[in-house]
Amino acid sequence: MNTTLRGRLIFSISVAIVVTLTTTQYGLYVVMQRQLYKEFDQHLGAKARALAVLVEQRDNRIEVEFDQHPMQEFARSIRPEFYQVWHEDGSVISRSRRLNGDLTQLNGDRVVPLVMSLELPDKRPGRAAGIRFRPHLHNALPANTSIQDMNGRQPNPTDDDDADTLDLDTLDFASRPFVTLVVARDTQDLNESLANLAWLLIGSGLFATGIIVALLAWLVKKNLQPLQSLTQQIEQVNDQTLNQRFALANAPGELQPVIARLNTLMNCLETAFRREKTFTADVAHELRTPLAGIRSTLEVSLSRQRESGSYRTSMERCLRISEETETIISTLLSLSRIEAGQTTLAQDVVDVTATLRHTWSRFAARAAAIRVNTQWHCEQRLLVETDPGKLGVVLSNLLDNATSHVDPDGIILIRSQFLNGQLNITVENSGCELAPQHIDRVFDRFWRADTSRSATGSHSGLGLALTKRIVQFLGGTIEAATVNGRFVITLQLQTPRIDLQLHSEPNTAAKPTTQPNLIPKIVMPDYVQR
Amino acid sequence: MRVLVVEDYTPVREAVTQGLREAGFAVDSASDGRDGLWHATKNQYDVIVLDVMLPNVSGIEILQRLRKEKSEARVLLLTAKDAVEDRVSGLNAGADDYLIKPFALEELLARVHVLFRRRYDQLSSVIEVGNLAIDTVTQTVRRDETAIELTKREYSLLIFLAVRTGQVVSRSDIWENVYEFKSDAHSNVIDVYIRYLRQKLEKPEWPRLIHTRRGFGYVLESQDGESP
Numbered sequence: 001m002n003t004t005l006r007g008r009l010i011f012s013i014s015v016a017i018v019v020t021l022t023t024t025q026y027g028l029y030v031v032m033q034r035q036l037y038k039e040f041d042q043h044l045g046a047k048a049r050a051l052a053v054l055v056e057q058r059d060n061r062i063e064v065e066f067d068q069h070p071m072q073e074f075a076r077s078i079r080p081e082f083y084q085v086w087h088e089d090g091s092v093i094s095r096s097r098r099l100n101g102d103l104t105q106l107n108g109d110r111v112v113p114l115v116m117s118l119e120l121p122d123k124r125p126g127r128a129a130g131i132r133f134r135p136h137l138h139n140a141l142p143a144n145t146s147i148q149d150m151n152g153r154q155p156n157p158t159d160d161d162d163a164d165t166l167d168l169d170t171l172d173f174a175s176r177p178f179v180t181l182v183v184a185r186d187t188q189d190l191n192e193s194l195a196n197l198a199w200l201l202i203g204s205g206l207f208a209t210g211i212i213v214a215l216l217a218w219l220v221k222k223n224l225q226p227l228q229s230l231t232q233q234i235e236q237v238n239d240q241t242l243n244q245r246f247a248l249a250n251a252p253g254e255l256q257p258v259i260a261r262l263n264t265l266m267n268c269l270e271t272a273f274r275r276e277k278t279f280t281a282d283v284a285h286e287l288r289t290p291l292a293g294i295r296s297t298l299e300v301s302l303s304r305q306r307e308s309g310s311y312r313t314s315m316e317r318c319l320r321i322s323e324e325t326e327t328i329i330s331t332l333l334s335l336s337r338i339e340a341g342q343t344t345l346a347q348d349v350v351d352v353t354a355t356l357r358h359t360w361s362r363f364a365a366r367a368a369a370i371r372v373n374t375q376w377h378c379e380q381r382l383l384v385e386t387d388p389g390k391l392g393v394v395l396s397n398l399l400d401n402a403t404s405h406v407d408p409d410g411i412i413l414i415r416s417q418f419l420n421g422q423l424n425i426t427v428e429n430s431g432c433e434l435a436p437q438h439i440d441r442v443f444d445r446f447w448r449a450d451t452s453r454s455a456t457g458s459h460s461g462l463g464l465a466l467t468k469r470i471v472q473f474l475g476g477t478i479e480a481a482t483v484n485g486r487f488v489i490t491l492q493l494q495t496p497r498i499d500l501q502l503h504s505e506p507n508t509a510a511k512p513t514t515q516p517n518l519i520p521k522i523v524m525p526d527y528v529q530r
Numbered sequence: 531m532r533v534l535v536v537e538d539y540t541p542v543r544e545a546v547t548q549g550l551r552e553a554g555f556a557v558d559s560a561s562d563g564r565d566g567l568w569h570a571t572k573n574q575y576d577v578i579v580l581d582v583m584l585p586n587v588s589g590i591e592i593l594q595r596l597r598k599e600k601s602e603a604r605v606l607l608l609t610a611k612d613a614v615e616d617r618v619s620g621l622n623a624g625a626d627d628y629l630i631k632p633f634a635l636e637e638l639l640a641r642v643h644v645l646f647r648r649r650y651d652q653l654s655s656v657i658e659v660g661n662l663a664i665d666t667v668t669q670t671v672r673r674d675e676t677a678i679e680l681t682k683r684e685y686s687l688l689i690f691l692a693v694r695t696g697q698v699v700s701r702s703d704i705w706e707n708v709y710e711f712k713s714d715a716h717s718n719v720i721d722v723y724i725r726y727l728r729q730k731l732e733k734p735e736w737p738r739l740i741h742t743r744r745g746f747g748y749v750l751e752s753q754d755g756e757s758p
Contacts, residue, residue: 281611285583288610292631293541299635300545303552321541 005227009220014213021208025201033194037127040190044129045113048183052110052131055085055179058138062087062179064094073185074098082120082184088177103182106130120186128184134176226251230259242270282446283332290325294318331462334393335445338469343390345473349498350388352416352423353378359395360414363403370408377415383498384423390470397467398427398489405487407431413486423476423493432487442480443468464489531686532574532707533642535559536566536589537581537608542631546579549635550642554669554682554689556708563587570596574707575603577645579638582609582620590623597624604645608633643667650693657692660752662731662739664692671731678730683708687723688731691740691750700747724748 054065064085066074073081074096084095084103092102101121106128108114113129120126226248233246245263248255301314337343356378367374402412410430417424434442441447446461464480471478476493533555537543540561547559558573560566563584570578570592578596582589593605607620607628620628626648627641643666647655657664661674669685671678680688686708691699701720709719728740741749 281613284612285610288631289539289542292608292610292633293539293545295632296542296545296549296635300549300552303549303635317541 006220006224009224010213010217013216013220014209017212017216018209021205025205029194029198029201032197036190036193040127040187041113041115041129044115044127044183044185045108045131048108048113048129048131048181049110051083051183052133052135052181055133055135055181056138057135057176062093062135062177063138067094070096079124079186079188081186084182084184086180086182088179093179103128103184104130105180106182107132107180117187118184120184124186124188125191126184126186128182130180130182132178132180135179137176223252226255230255234262237266239273242266242273279445286328286446287325290321290328293321297321328462331466335462335466335469338466338473343473346387346389347385348388349383349385350391352382352384352391352425353380355388355392356395356399356414356416356425359392359399362396363399366403367406367412370406370410372403372406372409373411375411375413377413377417379417382416382418382423384418384493384495385498386423386474386493386495390474394467394470394474394491395425397463398425398491401463401489402427402429402487405429405431411486418497421494421496423491423495423497425491425493426488428483428486428488430486432482432485434482434487436482439480439482443478531646531689532556532576533558534566534569534573534575534578534603536561536563536570536578536584536592538562538584539581542581542608545635546638549639550579552682553639553642554686555642556686563589563592567592567595570601570603571599576649576707577604577606577642579606579608579642580625582607582611582616590620593620593623593625602649604649606638606641606645640667652693657689657695659692659695659739659750660737662692662752664688673731673736680727680730684723684727684730687727688750691748694750696749696751698743698746698749703747 051066056063056065062085066083074083075098077098080096080098082096082099082103084099084105085093086105087093090105095102099121103121104116104118106114106116108129108131110131110133113131115127115129117125117127229248230246233244237244245266246259248259251259297314297317301311357376360374364374399412399414406412406429411428412430413426413428415424415426415428443464444461445465447465468478471491471493474493475495476491478489478491481488481490531554533550535543535547535550535557537546537559538561543559543561547557550557555577558569558575560569564586566580566584566589567587569575580589580592584592589607589609593607596603596605604626605624607625608631609616609620609628610631612630617628626645629638629641643655647653647666652666655665655667657666663672665671666689671680671685671688687704690704690708704720724740731739737752739750739752741751743749
């Protein structure tokens with residue numbers, strides 16, 4: 001079965017139209033049939049009434065005047081009409097000469113004759129109308145009464161044997177006997193008319209159905225054209241044409257939100273694809289550069305016979321490059337794991353300030369070498385509940401970043417406090433040359449202020465990207481800003497502050513408590529350990 | 531045979547510099563774009579090996595500046611980005627060739643040689659002057675089928691003269707192009723090397739090749755073209 005929208009529409013509307021047409025035509029046929037039968041029956045009844053006038057009672061005898069001189073329709077040999085007259089007791093008074101057999105005796109009222117369908121004695125289908133009446137007395141009709149028989153003949157008063165006037169006073173109307181007159185006529189003409197009507201209705205119905213279905217198919221096709229056009233546009237979309245947008249001239253109202261939604265989706269897709277492409281290119285770049293370093297160093301080293309010290313230098317250099325590369329790869333891996341939701345959250349109590357000081361010890365020597373002035377504004381005993389390992393990585397990255405970008409003789413400011421129900425950590429370094437428009441990009445993967453990789457190779461532009469993902473994972477926010485030539489990173493974590501007393505045993509509260517080890521044992525990324 | 535290497539990633543810069551130097555080129559190096567641009571515009575280099583992503587001034591910007599100033603230096607781009615658009619943008623900016631990182635040092639040397647030959651419109655890898663034939667690929671020198679052993683420095687000096695056959699070159703030209711930027715200039719060093727070269731290249735039965743133009747410098751040409 002055709003399951004296209006077009007097919008379904010044409011099929012269902014066609015079925016509805018055919019059903020409606022058939023029902024209407026059938027109804028029309030039935031009404032017409034009834035009307036024709038009604039007229040036929042009225043005509044037959046009128047004929048029976050007219051003939052009844054010509055049935056007279058003379059003395060005790062019933063005379064059927066048209067018996068001797070039957071009208072042409074009863075006398076003809078082709079498709080004759082029939083009549084039959086009975087006494088009340090069922091004995092036949094008269095019947096048309098062409099009638100070989102009996103008609104059904106129908107005792108209808110003179111006003112409302114009894115009519116029924118029947119098979120005429122000569123096997124033709126027909127209808128018969130019968131009335132039961134008391135025939136009038138011979139000469140009982142007023143002299144001025146003019147009666148036309150069915151053949152339009154005027155009864156000749158001189159036909160009557162006796163022209164004497166009727167003595168109404170002597171009549172006992174109720175004692176006069178009833179007779180039954182039945183007139184029958186075939187319905188061949190009527191049936192032919194009905195058959196013709198039926199064929200006319202069927203033919204016109206079929207013709208109308210054909211026209212309507214064709215018109216419908218054209219209209220449906222025309223009106224579904226926008227959908228067809230949209231389908232074609234969608235079919236042409238592939239990973240190379242993500243920059244194209246859907247557009248339909250005169251799009252119907254129902255399609256406009258679909259098109260708008262599709263275009264929004266295309267925007268998202270294009271952005272995602274571009275980001276993915278850039279990311280892949282960046283990864284390739286980040287890995288190719290150290291690989292080029294290793295290869296060139298080894299090739300130069302092997303290009304001729306050298307002193308053993310020279311080989312050693314080359315090997316050490318290659319080792320250092322491979323360690324840097326390993327760092328990049330493990331950071332990338334951490335990033336993709338955290339982005340893929342494959343990281344679990346461990347909860348523990350952490351002394352933030354102590355962790356900051358502990359982490360700083362790894363960078364203190366580097367900072368001291370360029371005479372950096374380190375300023376601490378940290379609340380003591382700042383205990384919070386969070387993931388110690390991840391917080392450790394975040395703090396290392398922030399301090400590493402500050403140490404790497406601070407100017408010689410500059411300042412690094414470290415602030416930690418509990419403010420408005422959340423943990424605030426700020427790390428600032430002087431010597432920031434970052435343009436304000438680049439501030440938002442510092443958290444992008446592989447983004448560096450100067451577009452090149454640094455000479456040491458350890459800052460691949462991934463540290464802050466990873467930091468941001470971790471902070472988001474911990475349910476916090478991180479922001480970067482430049483203030484008076486200082487690069488300021490502020491981290492906020494929604495985490496409850498822990499009161500150390502809650503963790504002390506009640507009986508030891510009075511005694512000086514042993515300092516619990518609240519500095520987490522952090523497995524630092526390689527670049528932090530170096 | 532003077533080459534500038536501009537590359538911010540130290541291991542690559544040092545390895546390429548050493549490799550080129552050992553192949554007989556006079557090599558200067560720069561570790562960022564600003565430094566690289568200064569070198570490239572202040573000195574005459576035959577070939578510049580240029581990284582695309584550099585701090586301060588990008589490799590593409592350096593290239594555009596060089597082309598704007600009608601520099602004749604041939605430029606070999608080094609890039610870690612291998613997308614078609616990256617390669618095309620480099621070539622469109624005026625690069626003569628490009629190499630994707632990581633690369634084989636041998637290939638880099640071969641390409642630098644090709645660019646060097648192209649710089650002096652030498653289609654063949656063999657430069658011939660009279661009965662002297664210099665194979666720039668194998669770096670071998672022959673005269674009348676006699677192989678002549680030269681040191682790297684002598685070879686560089688000979689190449690410098692050979693690609694300028696018939697042109698008089700001054701001692702300072704030789705100094706700037708055969709010796710590295712940072713080495714100290716002593717013009718008598720040139721005379722010493724010229725004497726070494728003459729001793730190795732010339733025999734009484736062969737015509738003279740290196741001629742002194744007093745007050746001007748030296749010229750390499752076969753005897754046929756020598757002025758009396």
